[in-house]
Amino acid sequence: MTTLAIPRPDSDLAGQTTRAHDASRQTEVRPLVSIVLATFCEREHILHTIGGILEHVGEPIEVVVVDDDSPDRTWELVEQMNDDRVVAIRRVRTRGLASAFNRGIIESRGQIVGWMDADMCMPPELLPRMIARLNDHDVVIGSRYAEGGSDNRHWVRVTASRLVNGFARLVLGYGIRDYDSGFVVVRRSVFDKVSIIPTGYGAYFIEFVYTCCRKGLRVCEVPYAFRDRTEGYSKSMPTIWRFLWTGAGYVTRIIRTRLRRAD
Numbered sequence: 001m002t003t004l005a006i007p008r009p010d011s012d013l014a015g016q017t018t019r020a021h022d023a024s025r026q027t028e029v030r031p032l033v034s035i036v037l038a039t040f041c042e043r044e045h046i047l048h049t050i051g052g053i054l055e056h057v058g059e060p061i062e063v064v065v066v067d068d069d070s071p072d073r074t075w076e077l078v079e080q081m082n083d084d085r086v087v088a089i090r091r092v093r094t095r096g097l098a099s100a101f102n103r104g105i106i107e108s109r110g111q112i113v114g115w116m117d118a119d120m121c122m123p124p125e126l127l128p129r130m131i132a133r134l135n136d137h138d139v140v141i142g143s144r145y146a147e148g149g150s151d152n153r154h155w156v157r158v159t160a161s162r163l164v165n166g167f168a169r170l171v172l173g174y175g176i177r178d179y180d181s182g183f184v185v186v187r188r189s190v191f192d193k194v195s196i197i198p199t200g201y202g203a204y205f206i207e208f209v210y211t212c213c214r215k216g217l218r219v220c221e222v223p224y225a226f227r228d229r230t231e232g233y234s235k236s237m238p239t240i241w242r243f244l245w246t247g248a249g250y251v252t253r254i255i256r257t258r259l260r261r262a263d
């Protein structure tokens, strides 16, 4: 009999991939973990982010980078790594955060799948703890707003994010503190029940989490400290108008999510 052994955070993650249990004679196979990164102009961060994931998650690991033909050639840096564990996907004439994550998930092979930003605001060192929680959960969210977490961006960004999350909690329920986190690991079986609706920017995540809760999947949050971006530029807030437009998109997506009863 073969069972999945989800790595514990304190274990030696780079250790053996198979182990024999004398008593039960079961063979534990460490599952492949796939982490998907969506990138647009992340040249300053991408190698650091991938390096952190490879180091902290350990073997077996796969990192899938979906880059939308960045003018700064982020995709080329990833290709030049020449690492079997790292897959570079360059999408030409296609843009979009939700569709990029969706593409990466489709291409990934892991029994555990995660995704996160590539700008070092989300710490790769949290991943082992998140993965360990999959022992008794289906979806584990890296959370800025769960007790013990923090959001260290400019107060305007924090206020806007907290308002969106407060509204989501009110309308959608389930007590999720960080509905638009965008930092998550899930069991692959989750995609048998819930798909990402690949339109728009980060609001797809709210709908994904809500549908997981509504379908009875076990969802939990692991707190962490969200760092502010130090290099490159923000794609969600290049201008105040874009920021307001994105915020309005989140609010309407929350309402549509509540009303949608398609599946």
Ligand SMILES: Nc1nc2c(ncn2[C@@H]2O[C@H](COP(=O)(O)OP(=O)(O)OP(=O)(O)O)[C@@H](O)[C@H]2O)c(=O)[nH]1
Binding pocket: 038, 039, 040, 041, 042, 066, 067, 068, 095, 096, 097, 100, 116, 117, 118, 119, 121, 229, 233, 234, 235, 236, 237
């Ligand atoms: N493939 C792809 N990735 C994107 C796109 N827009 C943003 N990203 C990536 O998605 C992640 C989040 O984008 P950010 O620019 O960090 O947006 P943000 O986190 O809202 O804002 P800041 O962290 O303040 O800059 C980063 O890894 C980006 O490179 C896109 O259109 N396509």
Ligand SMILES: [Mg+2]
Binding pocket: 117, 119, 121, 229
């Ligand atoms: Mg960011």
